[in-house]
Amino acid sequence: ELKVEQNPLFLSMQEGKNYTIYCNYSTTSDRLYWYRQDPGKSLESLFVLLSNGAVKQEGRLMASLDTKARLSTLHITAAVHDLSATYFCAVVSLQNSGGSNYKLTFGKGTLLTVNP
Amino acid sequence: KAGVTQTPRYLIKTRGQQVTLSCSPISGHRSVSWYQQTPGQGLQFLFEYFSETQRNKGNFPGRFSGRQFSNSRSEMNVSTLELGDSALYLCASSLDSWAEAFFGQGTRLTVV
Numbered sequence: 688e689l690k691v692e693q694n695p696l697f698l699s700m701q702e703g704k705n706y707t708i709y710c711n712y713s714t715t716s717d718r719l720y721w722y723r724q725d726p727g728k729s730l731e732s733l734f735v736l737l738s739n740g741a742v743k744q745e746g747r748l749m750a751s752l753d754t755k756a757r758l759s760t761l762h763i764t765a766a767v768h769d770l771s772a773t774y775f776c777a778v779v780s781l782q783n784s785g786g787s788n789y790k791l792t793f794g795k796g797t798l799l800t801v802n803p
Numbered sequence: 804k805a806g807v808t809q810t811p812r813y814l815i816k817t818r819g820q821q822v823t824l825s826c827s828p829i830s831g832h833r834s835v836s837w838y839q840q841t842p843g844q845g846l847q848f849l850f851e852y853f854s855e856t857q858r859n860k861g862n863f864p865g866r867f868s869g870r871q872f873s874n875s876r877s878e879m880n881v882s883t884l885e886l887g888d889s890a891l892y893l894c895a896s897s898l899d900s901w902a903e904a905f906f907g908q909g910t911r912l913t914v915v
Contacts, residue, residue: 729893729909730895730906731906
């Protein structure tokens, strides 16, 4: 069964600093998503990474995917308070060989707090 | 275009009761997945429906069931509610199970 591990699970950082969240997964996949969740809210799609070496950037966030290492990173540049939220990675895996039946498996999430 | 709509937003039920949650996906999306989110277990996959058929099922007891209608709307049912069923239930819609999933606002279920 696919395992998705995020680290750190908790991240407290100061405004203006840089940091990286890591997402490791246990089986082959070339499709990974990053989501953001604010307290009491639903999940908002941030990035869709579809192939090895994919890099996407939006504002202060940049996501990348290395399918050979089974690793995705979410890099935060010059953090601001508005980025405080929980960030999830989700990996797409094939459920049965020869089929077209896929499933999303989520990491446990990284709770990011950006302090002034 | 309209997003994913879940109803109701909040529910309080008593142990032993049953509950039905509803999800209307984005127009054109045929895949609907359900997730349970709790502080301790995180986001756990319940099941996925595509064109009225359940294609995937997570590791939940048979008390959790669902269905999908011809218009892709989906319902999830939990019978014989237990205190541990208290959670945020999220519905996600997508073109297919491999595609980007868009989430509804969720239904907050509290079992007392």
